[in-house]
Each structure stands twice: as C-alpha cells, then as structure tokens.
Amino acid sequence: MEYAYYPGCSLEASAKAYEESTRFVFDALGQKLVEIEDWNCCGATYYMATKETISLVISARNLALAEKYGNDIVAPCSSCYTILYKTNKILNDNFIMKEKVNQALKKDNLEYNLSLNVRHPLDVLVNDVGIDTIASRANTSLKGIKMAQYYGCQIVRPERGIDDKEDPQLMDRLFKALGAENVYFPAKVRCCGGMLMTTYPDVGLKLTKEILEHAQDNGAEVVVTTCPLCQMNLEAYQDKINKKFKTDLHIPVIYFTQALGLALGGSPKELGLNRQLIPFKPEEKTLEGSR
Amino acid sequence: MKEREIKFSDFFSKKEKRLEDSFIQQVYNIPGGESINKCIQCGVCTGSCPVSYTMDITPREIIALYRSEDIESILTSRTIWICASCYACTVRCPQGVQVTDIIYALKRLAMEQKIFPKRFPVHALSNTFVNLTNHFGRSYEPGLLVSYYLKTNPFKLLGMLPLFLKLISKGRIGLLPQKIRDKKGLSRILNEGQIMESIVPE
Numbered sequence: 001m002e003y004a005y006y007p008g009c010s011l012e013a014s015a016k017a018y019e020e021s022t023r024f025v026f027d028a029l030g031q032k033l034v035e036i037e038d039w040n041c042c043g044a045t046y047y048m049a050t051k052e053t054i055s056l057v058i059s060a061r062n063l064a065l066a067e068k069y070g071n072d073i074v075a076p077c078s079s080c081y082t083i084l085y086k087t088n089k090i091l092n093d094n095f096i097m098k099e100k101v102n103q104a105l106k107k108d109n110l111e112y113n114l115s116l117n118v119r120h121p122l123d124v125l126v127n128d129v130g131i132d133t134i135a136s137r138a139n140t141s142l143k144g145i146k147m148a149q150y151y152g153c154q155i156v157r158p159e160r161g162i163d164d165k166e167d168p169q170l171m172d173r174l175f176k177a178l179g180a181e182n183v184y185f186p187a188k189v190r191c192c193g194g195m196l197m198t199t200y201p202d203v204g205l206k207l208t209k210e211i212l213e214h215a216q217d218n219g220a221e222v223v224v225t226t227c228p229l230c231q232m233n234l235e236a237y238q239d240k241i242n243k244k245f246k247t248d249l250h251i252p253v254i255y256f257t258q259a260l261g262l263a264l265g266g267s268p269k270e271l272g273l274n275r276q277l278i279p280f281k282p283e284e285k286t287l288e289g290s291r
Numbered sequence: 292m293k294e295r296e297i298k299f300s301d302f303f304s305k306k307e308k309r310l311e312d313s314f315i316q317q318v319y320n321i322p323g324g325e326s327i328n329k330c331i332q333c334g335v336c337t338g339s340c341p342v343s344y345t346m347d348i349t350p351r352e353i354i355a356l357y358r359s360e361d362i363e364s365i366l367t368s369r370t371i372w373i374c375a376s377c378y379a380c381t382v383r384c385p386q387g388v389q390v391t392d393i394i395y396a397l398k399r400l401a402m403e404q405k406i407f408p409k410r411f412p413v414h415a416l417s418n419t420f421v422n423l424t425n426h427f428g429r430s431y432e433p434g435l436l437v438s439y440y441l442k443t444n445p446f447k448l449l450g451m452l453p454l455f456l457k458l459i460s461k462g463r464i465g466l467l468p469q470k471i472r473d474k475k476g477l478s479r480i481l482n483e484g485q486i487m488e489s490i491v492p493e
Contacts, residue, residue, distance in 0.1 A: 009430040014463045038472045040428040045376050046420035049398040052317060057484035058424065061477070093322040104484040108476035157378035158391070165382045191341045191377035198436065199413040200373060203345055236454055275461040 001128060003119070004069035005033035006062055008080035008228075009041050015077070015228035017272025021257035022076050022121055024271055028264040029129050029137060033074065036066050042075075042083040045194070056097065057104045059087040063118075064110040072119050076257070078227035082154040085118040120155055122226055122256060123162040126170045135177045138263040143179035145282050147259065148215035148223045152230040153191050165189070171224060171256055178263040187214035192233045208233050209241045212249045222280050223253040231255060235277050252280035303360050310362040310400060316491060317396035321389050324396075329386040330354045336380035336390050346370040350380050350390055353397070362397075366406040371397045372413035415442045425481060428471030433464055 011019040047055035149171040197204035235253040261271040336350040380390040
C-alpha cells in the first residue's frame with residue numbers, strides 16, 4: 001500500500017536513525033512511503049500550549065497537503081502523531097473550528113476536507129501488513145535478544161483505538177513472533193518526562209531512571225521505543241542519572257524500526273545503529289548464528 | 292434591556308470573570324470538554340499523574356479551584372507547566388474529564404493573560420518554539436535549547452556541551468535549521484490564522 005509520509009522535524013535531526021530504519025522497513029515489506037511535499041512543523045505540544053486556532057492551522061496545513069496522496073498519513077514521531085491525530089479529531093468534531101482553519105489555509109490555496117486517517121507506523125505494520133507476513137519475510141531471527149518494549153505515552157493515549165491504553169501489546173506480539181524475548185516490563189507506558197528533562201531536570205531524571213531500572217533489573221539488554229523524545233531522554237542522560245542517583249545504568253535504547261530492520265536483514269549502518277550513543281551490538285552472539 | 296441573572300461569580304473580581312469566560316470558551320472547543328462539569332473529585336487523576344508529587348496544586352485541585360472561581364490561583368501555580376502531557380489522568384478519569392486538554396487550555400490562558408508562576412519560566416520554551424516554527428516552518432532543536440537556556444539559565448548551556456558534541460559526532464544535530472520552501476505562503480496562513488484566533492463565536 002501507499003502512505004503519505006510525515007517525517008517530522010526530529011527525524012531529520014536527532015532521530016535520523018528512526019527515519020533511516022523506518023524507510024528501510026517499509027521498503028523491505030513492499031510498502032510505499034511518499035513524503036509530503038514541503039511539510040511543516042506540526043507545532044508539537046508547545047504550539048498547543050500557546051494559541052488554539054493557529055496551532056490547529058499550522059498542523060492542518062500538513063493534513064491539507066497530504067490529502068492528495070491517499071487516505072492514510074503516517075507519522076513516526078509520537079508527538080507529531082498525537083498533534084496531527086488531535087487536529088484531525090477536533091476538525092471533524094467542531095464545524096466552526098474547521099471553517100476557521102480552512103479560512104486561514106485558503107490564503108495559500110489549501111483546504112482540508114477531513115478525508116485522512118492519522119496513523120503510526122507501528123499500527124500500519126502490525127495491522128495493515130500483519131505480523132504473519134512480517135514473520136514470513138524475516139530472514140534473521142531475533143532469538144535470545146531480551147527486550148523491554150517501551151511504548152511511552154502518546155502512542156496509546158488518549159483514545160487511539162489501536163491498542164490497550166494500560167498494557168499495549170503491538171510491539172510485544174510483533175517481536176515475540178520474530179524470536180525476541182520480552183522481559184517483564186511494567187513501566188511500558190510510564191511517562192519519560194518529555195521536555196521536563198530540559199525545563200525541570202530533577203523530575204525528568206527521576207522518571208527516566210525509574211523506567212530504565214525496570215528494564216535493566218528485569219534483565220533487558222535493550223529498550224525498544226517508538227518516540228524520538230523518549231529515545232533521547234532514555235539514552236542520553238544515563239551518565240547523569242548514574243551520577244545523581246548512584247545507579248549503574250548502561251542499556252542501549254533503540255527504535256522499534258531498528259529492531260524490526262535487523263530481523264528483515266538490514267545492516268546496522270542501514271538502520272542507523274551507528275548513531276547510537278550507547279551501542280547495541282546483538283549480532284556478535286545471536287544474529288550471525290541464525291542467518 | 293436583558294434581565295440579568297445574579298450569579299455567584301458576580302461577587303468576584305473583573306479579572307477573575309475575564310479568566311473564567313476565556314477558559315470556558317476554550318474548554319468547550321475541546322471534544323468532550325463539557326465533561327469538566329461531571330468531575331466527582333475522586334482524585335484518580337492525581338493518583339495516576341507521574342509528576343503530581345512535585346506539583347503545588349494537584350490535577351484534582353485544578354478542577355476544584357475552577358469551580359470555586361479561582362482560576363488565578365491555578366495560573367500562578369507551577370502545576371500546568373509541570374504537566375508533561377502523558378494523558379494518564381485523561382484515560383483513567385471515570386467521568387471522561389479531558390484533564391490534559393484542560394491543562395492545555397489553562398496554559399493558553401496563562402500565555403494570553405501573561406499570568407505565570409514566580410521563578411519557573413517554563414512557558415519561555417513554548418514561546419521560543421513558536422517563534423522558531425513561525426519563522427522557519429520547521430522546528431530547530433539546538434536553536435530551541437540554546438535560546439531557552441540563554442533566557443532562563445545560561446550556565447546550563449555549558450553542562451549540555453558534552454552531549455551536544457557527542458550528538459554532532461553521530462550526525463544527530465543539524466548545524467543549520469531546515470526551512471520550508473513556501474515560507475511566504477505559511478506567513479499568509481499564519482496572519483489569517485491570527486485573525487481567526489480572535490473571532491469568538493457567540
């Protein structure tokens with residue numbers, strides 16, 4: 001199938017590996033991602049916190065541009081996904097707001113006609129492509145890799161209808177089918193603190209510490225995520241956490257598309273694994289043997 | 292002349308009434324926003340919140356304060372700027388109160404009325420982000436952080452330097468901001484959006 005692809009700003013910078021691995025995975029599974037031409041920033045949570053109508057306008061510009069590519073717009077960043085999803089919902093729900101937003105879009109000859117579904121790649125891969133198909137295409141077993149599946153907040157909350165809000169299973173099912181071992185990980189939907197790492201680091205560090213401890217104490221060798229901000233918070237501050245809380249955390253944090261890409265035969269470089277701050281090198285013990 | 296019903300709020304200041312009107316307007320634009328009136332003060336929101344332990348007013352108390360017509364106290368607390376928008380409260384509320392989106396409405400109200408907590412300038416991050424996005428059409432992470440720290444605590448910039456350099460070496464920081472092509476079109480849209488923002492339906 002063909003999807004309108006909204007990379008979002010993070011995927012062009014700090015989360016470049018997410019971009020590289022997402023494209024690899026969709027390619028390997030014969031799915032087409034068509035990047036929306038001249039997309040703009042979705043506005044993230046900051047715009048929503050500043051002005052209401054304009055925040056919807058700026059995010060709806062992307063929806064208006066995406067409509068010509070089909071019915072589904074795919075956004076890998078959890079924040080972009082949330083904002084685009086929320087905008088779509090509000091415009092569908094509130095006629096006056098839709099008219100106001102379209103009045104603004106009209107100034108650049110754009111209009112949003114409410115025809116899109118906003119999707120996350122995890123939803124697309126599991127529910128459109130299917131775990132059976134993915135497993136049959138996989139040429140490398142993930143057997144023996146102990147994973148903590150970390151969903152974060154905004155991919156399942158508030159109402160998405162794609163998975164359980166307290167105990168989501170999409171990644172657990174996917175990686176179990178590919179041979180990985182999912183460790184017990186009750187922090188799977190706990191908040192990483194988001195921008196608190198910048199604005200209120202005492203709290204941000206505590207939240208990430210608790211999540212990482214759950215993973216490491218339960219024997220995970222890697223945390224698998226779906227969100228650029230979660231990935232950064234969980235990976236980049238482990239030294240600071242260790243210093244502040246006298247812990248001994250040292251665990252790689254990767255995107256789910258990187259783990260999936262390994263199963264589909266991607267090389268670490270193709271999947272952006274060379275961009276990790278804490279390297280993840282499973283091939284030494286498992287991947288090689290299973291090829 | 293229309294006969295005026297005497298309300299409890301008539302005993303409150305003009306400022307409080309202005310906050311109240313603007314807040315209600317925003318809340319009712321949220322899908323399911325009217326459920327704010329169904330709050331039973333059970334506290335599941337506060338119990339579910341991963342950061343309520345550090346708030347000066349809890350999520351449950353926000354609704355209690357709104358009911359006692361004291362929105363100004365909410366805006367001068369740190370609470371709304373501590374919320375990390377994880378939606379745990381929203382999905383667990385037994386009454387369907389859209390707590391997270393209500394907190395967003397309060398943030399917008401604070402921005403509009405310029406009422407902020409003392410010594411907690413978190414809103415500056417949102418302002419910086421909005422300015423960058425309006426200008427480039429894209430966000431720019433290093434620009435956002437540098438500008439935020441310069442406004443709030445420049446010393447922290449030094450502490451961020453090692454991480455910054457590591458990220459550059461991994462190709463994870465763009466040294467120049469990305470821009471959209473149609474910047475002129477975007478600014479026309481934003482100007483009209485500003486007009487639309489100020490139109491409040493009766």
